[in-house]
Amino acid sequence: AQKITQTQPGMFVQEKEAVTLDCTYDTSDPSYGLFWYKQPSSGEMIFLIYQGSYDQQNATEGRYSLNFQKARKSANLVISASQLGDSAMYFCAMREGQVGQFYFGTGTSLTVIP
Amino acid sequence: EAQVTQNPRYLITVTGKKLTVTCSQNMNHEYMSWYRQDPGLGLRQIYYSMNVEVTDKGDVPEGYKVSRKEKRNFPLILESPSPNQTSLYFCASSSDRAPYNEQFFGPGTRLTVL
Numbered sequence: 477a478q479k480i481t482q483t484q485p486g487m488f489v490q491e492k493e494a495v496t497l498d499c500t501y502d503t504s505d506p507s508y509g510l511f512w513y514k515q516p517s518s519g520e521m522i523f524l525i526y527q528g529s530y531d532q533q534n535a536t537e538g539r540y541s542l543n544f545q546k547a548r549k550s551a552n553l554v555i556s557a558s559q560l561g562d563s564a565m566y567f568c569a570m571r572e573g574q575v576g577q578f579y580f581g582t583g584t585s586l587t588v589i590p
Numbered sequence: 591e592a593q594v595t596q597n598p599r600y601l602i603t604v605t606g607k608k609l610t611v612t613c614s615q616n617m618n619h620e621y622m623s624w625y626r627q628d629p630g631l632g633l634r635q636i637y638y639s640m641n642v643e644v645t646d647k648g649d650v651p652e653g654y655k656v657s658r659k660e661k662r663n664f665p666l667i668l669e670s671p672s673p674n675q676t677s678l679y680f681c682a683s684s685s686d687r688a689p690y691n692e693q694f695f696g697p698g699t700r701l702t703v704l
Contacts, residue, residue, distance in 0.1 A: 482632075509691055521680065521695035567632060575621055575640045575686045577648055578693070580633040 477502050480568050482581035489558045490589050496543070497553040497584045499568030509571045510551040512542065515583070516564040524566075527551060558588045592617045596681050596696035603671055604704050611666045611699050613681030620686040622664040623648070623693065624656065626677040633680065639664055640686065671703040 481500045489495040501510065512524040527535045527542045535542040543552040555562055568581040594615045603609055615622065623638040625648075635648030639658040653675055655667040664683075668675060678700050682693040 480632075511692065513695075519678070519698055521682075521693075523692045523694075526692055569633075571691060574691070577638060577646070578623060578625075578635050579649075580625075580635075582630060582632040 478581075479503065479579035480570055480581035482568055482584050484584045485582075486585045486587070488587050488589055489555075489562075491560060492557055494554060494556045495558055495586065497555070497566050497568075497586065499551045499553065499581060501549050501551060501568075501570045501579075503549075503570065503572055505572045505576070507573055510542070510544070511569040511571070512540070512551075512553045513567045513569060514562075514564045515567065521567075525553065555586075560588050560590060562586060563588045592694070594681055594683050594694050594696035596679075596699050598699060599697060600700050602702045602704065605672055606670050609668050609671060609701075611668075611679060611681075611701070613664045613666065613696060614662050615664075615681075615683040615694070616662065617683060617685070617694065618661065619683035619694075620661070621691075621693075622658065622681065622683045624654070624664070624666045625680045625682065626650065626675075627680060627698075628677050636666070636679075671701075673703045675701065676703045677701060 508529045510527045514522045525537045525540045527544045539556045541554045565583045567583045597612045624636040625633040627633045634650045637656040639645045681696040684693045
């Protein structure tokens with residue numbers, strides 16, 4: 477079974493609109509971390525946001541928020557007020573335990589339309 | 591400046607010719623990792639290391655070797671490269687301390703095996 481599933485290969489959003497990128501995960505470890513990374517066309521991996529499995533509140537970082545639904549094992553990324561510079565590939569990732577293996581999804585390509 | 595460096599950035603080689611991709615971090619991180627990125631497959635972890643002399647296999651370790659003799663360095667060795675190892679390779683490091691454990695990525699090494 478896939479540890480991280482991103483079901484949206486490509487998404488389009490109008491500039492200034494909000495967009496949600498889906499991510500579901502699979503683990504039996506009670507301690508895990510969930511991450512979102514952005515990869516622009518230049519290729520570097522940019523950390524966006526983190527959610528720990530024991531965190532009670534959804535994580536937020538500026539225009540990024542993580543909609544964490546533990547019972548559903550989902551960790552969707554919400555980008556508010558999209559900007560042209562948000563056009564990139566977005567990866568959801570999970571780390572099992574504190575120092576365990578990392579798993580990445582296959583990514584979602586986001587295009588922001590002016 | 592806190593960073594992860596990889597060398598070389600680009601490499602074209604031939605089947606069977608041993609090569610090493612170096613990775614170094616200056617953040618005193620305990621955890622280091624290697625990934626390969628292929629279109630449609632996202633990032634897949636090859637090997638990771640929780641500290642000096644402690645390494646473990648990720649999802650796709652076949653054909654690769656690693657060693658962690660010093661905390662800052664984590665080289666990736668391809669003893670006998672094959673064309674199916676043509677890929678974009680990323681090295682990453684992170685602290686094993688809460689709360690984030692975010693991974694810092696190197697710039698990537700694009701490897702072509704002919």
